[in-house]
Amino acid sequence: MDAVNERIEVTSDRDVVRVRQLVRTLAVAVKLSLVDQTKLVTAASELARNTLVYGGGGSVEVSPAENGRRKGIRIVFADNGPGIADLDLAFTDGYTTGGGLGLGLSGARRLVDEFDIVTAVGEGTTITVTKWCR
Template identity: 70%
Template sequence: MTAVTDGDPQILPILADEDVVRARQLVRTLAVSAKLSLVDQTKLVTAASELARNTLVYGNGGHMEAATVRNERHAGVRLYFADEGPGIADLDLAMTDGYTSGSGLGLGLSGTRRLVDEFDIDTAPGAGTRITIIKWAR
Protein backbone atom coordinates (compact mmCIF):
# COMPACT_ATOMS: atom_id res chain seq x y z
CA MET A 1 0.00 0.00 0.00
CA THR A 2 1.19 3.49 -0.76
CA ALA A 3 1.90 5.70 2.24
CA VAL A 4 1.16 9.42 2.03
CA THR A 5 3.13 11.68 4.38
CA ASP A 6 1.17 13.95 6.72
CA GLY A 7 3.20 17.16 6.47
CA ASP A 8 6.94 17.56 6.16
CA PRO A 9 9.17 14.93 7.73
CA GLN A 10 11.17 15.94 10.78
CA ILE A 11 14.91 15.54 10.21
CA LEU A 12 17.14 14.68 13.13
CA PRO A 13 20.92 14.40 12.85
CA ILE A 14 22.37 11.30 14.50
CA LEU A 15 25.91 12.27 15.40
CA ALA A 16 26.18 11.52 19.14
CA ASP A 17 24.65 9.30 21.83
CA GLU A 18 22.28 12.11 22.82
CA ASP A 19 20.84 12.06 19.30
CA VAL A 20 19.84 8.41 19.74
CA VAL A 21 17.86 9.45 22.83
CA ARG A 22 16.27 12.34 20.90
CA ALA A 23 15.37 9.94 18.08
CA ARG A 24 13.57 7.63 20.51
CA GLN A 25 11.68 10.58 22.03
CA LEU A 26 10.58 11.90 18.63
CA VAL A 27 9.48 8.44 17.49
CA ARG A 28 7.44 7.93 20.68
CA THR A 29 5.71 11.29 20.12
CA LEU A 30 4.86 10.44 16.50
CA ALA A 31 3.69 6.94 17.46
CA VAL A 32 1.26 8.41 19.99
CA SER A 33 -0.03 10.95 17.44
CA ALA A 34 -0.58 8.12 14.91
CA LYS A 35 -2.58 6.29 17.61
CA LEU A 36 -0.34 3.21 17.68
CA SER A 37 -1.13 0.87 20.56
CA LEU A 38 1.28 0.87 23.49
CA VAL A 39 2.72 -2.45 22.29
CA ASP A 40 3.24 -1.09 18.76
CA GLN A 41 4.72 2.14 20.15
CA THR A 42 7.23 0.06 22.08
CA LYS A 43 8.09 -2.05 19.04
CA LEU A 44 8.63 1.04 16.89
CA VAL A 45 10.72 2.85 19.49
CA THR A 46 12.84 -0.28 19.98
CA ALA A 47 13.39 -0.62 16.22
CA ALA A 48 14.23 3.09 15.95
CA SER A 49 16.68 2.84 18.82
CA GLU A 50 18.51 -0.06 17.18
CA LEU A 51 18.64 1.66 13.79
CA ALA A 52 19.72 5.01 15.24
CA ARG A 53 22.49 3.26 17.18
CA ASN A 54 23.58 1.41 14.01
CA THR A 55 23.60 4.73 12.11
CA LEU A 56 25.87 6.23 14.74
CA VAL A 57 28.19 3.28 15.39
CA TYR A 58 28.50 1.59 11.99
CA GLY A 59 27.59 4.44 9.66
CA ASN A 60 29.74 7.02 11.47
CA GLY A 61 26.66 9.17 11.95
CA GLY A 62 23.90 10.24 9.64
CA HIS A 63 20.31 11.31 10.06
CA MET A 64 16.77 10.13 10.65
CA GLU A 65 13.70 11.46 8.87
CA ALA A 66 10.45 10.82 10.73
CA ALA A 67 6.88 11.44 9.66
CA THR A 68 3.37 10.31 10.31
CA VAL A 69 1.86 8.68 7.23
CA ARG A 70 -1.46 7.29 6.14
CA ASN A 71 -2.83 4.94 3.54
CA GLU A 72 -6.34 3.92 2.58
CA ARG A 73 -6.93 2.15 5.90
CA HIS A 74 -4.46 3.22 8.58
CA ALA A 75 -2.27 5.91 10.06
CA GLY A 76 1.33 5.06 10.85
CA VAL A 77 4.87 6.27 11.30
CA ARG A 78 7.59 6.11 8.66
CA LEU A 79 11.25 6.39 9.65
CA TYR A 80 14.16 6.74 7.25
CA PHE A 81 17.74 6.30 8.45
CA ALA A 82 20.66 7.28 6.21
CA ASP A 83 24.41 7.32 6.60
CA GLU A 84 27.42 7.64 4.34
CA GLY A 85 29.42 4.99 6.19
CA PRO A 86 31.11 1.92 4.78
CA GLY A 87 27.84 0.13 3.93
CA ILE A 88 27.11 -3.49 4.75
CA ALA A 89 29.47 -5.87 3.01
CA ASP A 90 27.38 -9.02 3.52
CA LEU A 91 23.72 -8.05 3.69
CA ASP A 92 22.55 -11.69 3.69
CA LEU A 93 24.64 -12.36 6.80
CA ALA A 94 23.52 -9.11 8.46
CA MET A 95 19.86 -10.09 7.88
CA THR A 96 20.34 -13.60 9.34
CA ASP A 97 18.35 -14.30 12.50
CA GLY A 98 20.60 -14.14 15.53
CA TYR A 99 23.37 -12.20 13.80
CA THR A 100 24.62 -9.25 15.80
CA SER A 101 27.89 -7.43 15.96
CA GLY A 102 27.62 -7.51 19.74
CA SER A 103 27.33 -3.78 20.46
CA GLY A 104 23.66 -3.08 19.73
CA LEU A 105 20.51 -4.21 21.51
CA GLY A 106 21.14 -7.70 20.19
CA LEU A 107 18.21 -7.50 17.79
CA GLY A 108 20.24 -7.20 14.64
CA LEU A 109 18.58 -6.09 11.43
CA SER A 110 16.43 -9.23 11.20
CA GLY A 111 15.00 -8.61 14.67
CA THR A 112 14.36 -4.99 13.82
CA ARG A 113 12.57 -6.06 10.64
CA ARG A 114 10.23 -8.27 12.70
CA LEU A 115 9.22 -5.34 14.92
CA VAL A 116 7.79 -3.27 12.06
CA ASP A 117 5.27 -3.73 9.26
CA GLU A 118 7.45 -2.56 6.38
CA PHE A 119 11.24 -2.70 6.11
CA ASP A 120 13.41 -1.68 3.18
CA ILE A 121 17.21 -1.52 3.10
CA ASP A 122 19.55 -0.13 0.47
CA THR A 123 23.25 -0.63 1.11
CA ALA A 124 26.48 -1.48 -0.64
CA PRO A 125 30.13 -1.48 0.37
CA GLY A 126 31.41 2.08 0.20
CA ALA A 127 27.95 3.50 -0.48
CA GLY A 128 26.44 3.88 2.99
CA THR A 129 23.16 2.47 4.21
CA ARG A 130 19.57 3.66 3.93
CA ILE A 131 16.75 1.96 5.80
CA THR A 132 13.06 2.81 5.70
CA ILE A 133 10.60 1.32 8.18
CA ILE A 134 6.87 1.81 8.71
CA LYS A 135 4.68 0.78 11.62
CA TRP A 136 0.92 0.98 11.00
CA ALA A 137 -1.79 1.51 13.61
CA ARG A 138 -4.14 -1.48 13.90
Protein backbone atom coordinates in the same frame (compact mmCIF):
# COMPACT_ATOMS: atom_id res chain seq x y z
CA MET B 1 -2.46 15.27 11.57
CA ASP B 2 -0.31 17.54 9.43
CA ALA B 3 2.30 15.74 7.37
CA VAL B 4 5.34 17.08 9.16
CA ASN B 5 8.70 15.48 8.52
CA GLU B 6 11.20 15.81 11.32
CA ARG B 7 14.87 15.18 10.68
CA ILE B 8 17.54 14.52 13.29
CA GLU B 9 21.24 14.37 12.51
CA VAL B 10 22.67 11.42 14.44
CA THR B 11 26.20 12.13 15.63
CA SER B 12 26.09 11.08 19.30
CA ASP B 13 24.26 8.91 21.83
CA ARG B 14 22.22 12.00 22.76
CA ASP B 15 20.83 12.07 19.21
CA VAL B 16 19.75 8.41 19.49
CA VAL B 17 17.74 9.41 22.59
CA ARG B 18 16.21 12.32 20.63
CA VAL B 19 15.17 9.91 17.86
CA ARG B 20 13.47 7.64 20.41
CA GLN B 21 11.62 10.58 21.97
CA LEU B 22 10.46 11.90 18.60
CA VAL B 23 9.25 8.47 17.47
CA ARG B 24 7.36 7.97 20.76
CA THR B 25 5.70 11.39 20.44
CA LEU B 26 4.58 10.76 16.86
CA ALA B 27 3.47 7.20 17.67
CA VAL B 28 1.15 8.58 20.35
CA ALA B 29 -0.10 11.29 17.97
CA VAL B 30 -1.09 8.81 15.24
CA LYS B 31 -2.68 6.59 17.89
CA LEU B 32 -0.51 3.49 17.61
CA SER B 33 -1.37 1.00 20.36
CA LEU B 34 0.97 0.93 23.35
CA VAL B 35 2.43 -2.39 22.17
CA ASP B 36 3.05 -1.02 18.67
CA GLN B 37 4.53 2.19 20.12
CA THR B 38 6.99 0.09 22.10
CA LYS B 39 7.87 -2.05 19.07
CA LEU B 40 8.46 0.99 16.88
CA VAL B 41 10.50 2.88 19.48
CA THR B 42 12.63 -0.23 20.05
CA ALA B 43 13.25 -0.70 16.33
CA ALA B 44 14.00 3.02 15.86
CA SER B 45 16.41 3.03 18.78
CA GLU B 46 18.29 0.02 17.41
CA LEU B 47 18.47 1.39 13.87
CA ALA B 48 19.50 4.87 15.03
CA ARG B 49 22.27 3.28 17.11
CA ASN B 50 23.38 1.27 14.05
CA THR B 51 23.43 4.51 12.04
CA LEU B 52 25.76 5.99 14.64
CA VAL B 53 27.98 2.98 15.42
CA TYR B 54 28.28 1.21 12.07
CA GLY B 55 27.46 4.06 9.69
CA GLY B 56 29.59 6.64 11.46
CA GLY B 57 26.57 8.89 11.93
CA GLY B 58 23.87 10.01 9.56
CA SER B 59 20.31 11.22 9.63
CA VAL B 60 16.90 9.98 10.69
CA GLU B 61 13.73 11.36 9.15
CA VAL B 62 10.44 10.62 10.90
CA SER B 63 7.09 11.35 9.26
CA PRO B 64 3.45 10.39 9.46
CA ALA B 65 2.35 7.91 6.79
CA GLU B 66 -1.02 7.16 5.29
CA ASN B 67 -2.06 4.54 2.76
CA GLY B 68 -5.69 5.53 2.27
CA ARG B 69 -6.99 3.04 4.83
CA ARG B 70 -4.87 3.69 7.87
CA LYS B 71 -2.26 5.91 9.43
CA GLY B 72 1.20 5.06 10.59
CA ILE B 73 4.75 6.27 10.87
CA ARG B 74 7.57 6.02 8.35
CA ILE B 75 11.19 6.41 9.45
CA VAL B 76 14.20 6.67 7.14
CA PHE B 77 17.69 6.01 8.55
CA ALA B 78 20.52 7.08 6.23
CA ASP B 79 24.30 7.04 6.54
CA ASN B 80 27.30 7.37 4.27
CA GLY B 81 29.25 4.66 6.07
CA PRO B 82 30.93 1.55 4.71
CA GLY B 83 27.69 -0.17 3.69
CA ILE B 84 26.85 -3.80 4.41
CA ALA B 85 28.85 -6.30 2.38
CA ASP B 86 26.71 -9.38 3.12
CA LEU B 87 23.05 -8.61 3.86
CA ASP B 88 22.11 -12.26 4.38
CA LEU B 89 24.79 -12.57 7.04
CA ALA B 90 23.81 -9.23 8.60
CA PHE B 91 20.22 -10.50 9.00
CA THR B 92 21.34 -13.71 10.72
CA ASP B 93 20.31 -13.68 14.39
CA GLY B 94 23.41 -13.65 16.55
CA TYR B 95 25.71 -12.18 13.91
CA THR B 96 27.46 -9.01 15.02
CA THR B 97 30.48 -7.02 13.98
CA GLY B 98 30.27 -5.14 17.27
CA GLY B 99 29.84 -6.36 20.81
CA GLY B 100 26.04 -6.57 20.79
CA LEU B 101 23.61 -9.46 20.75
CA GLY B 102 23.38 -9.53 16.97
CA LEU B 103 19.64 -8.87 16.93
CA GLY B 104 19.75 -5.33 15.51
CA LEU B 105 18.69 -5.64 11.87
CA SER B 106 16.75 -8.88 12.15
CA GLY B 107 15.09 -7.79 15.38
CA ALA B 108 14.14 -4.39 13.99
CA ARG B 109 12.72 -6.01 10.87
CA ARG B 110 10.45 -8.23 13.01
CA LEU B 111 9.17 -5.23 15.01
CA VAL B 112 7.84 -3.20 12.08
CA ASP B 113 5.29 -3.81 9.33
CA GLU B 114 7.47 -2.75 6.39
CA PHE B 115 11.26 -2.85 6.18
CA ASP B 116 13.34 -1.84 3.18
CA ILE B 117 17.13 -1.64 3.01
CA VAL B 118 19.37 -0.24 0.30
CA THR B 119 23.10 -0.60 0.86
CA ALA B 120 26.26 -0.54 -1.19
CA VAL B 121 29.80 -1.15 -0.01
CA GLY B 122 31.57 2.18 0.30
CA GLU B 123 28.39 4.17 -0.26
CA GLY B 124 26.36 3.74 2.91
CA THR B 125 23.01 2.35 3.92
CA THR B 126 19.43 3.61 3.88
CA ILE B 127 16.76 1.75 5.83
CA THR B 128 13.08 2.69 5.62
CA VAL B 129 10.62 1.24 8.13
CA THR B 130 6.88 1.73 8.51
CA LYS B 131 4.54 0.80 11.34
CA TRP B 132 0.77 0.96 10.68
CA CYS B 133 -2.06 1.49 13.14
CA ARG B 134 -4.11 -1.67 13.61
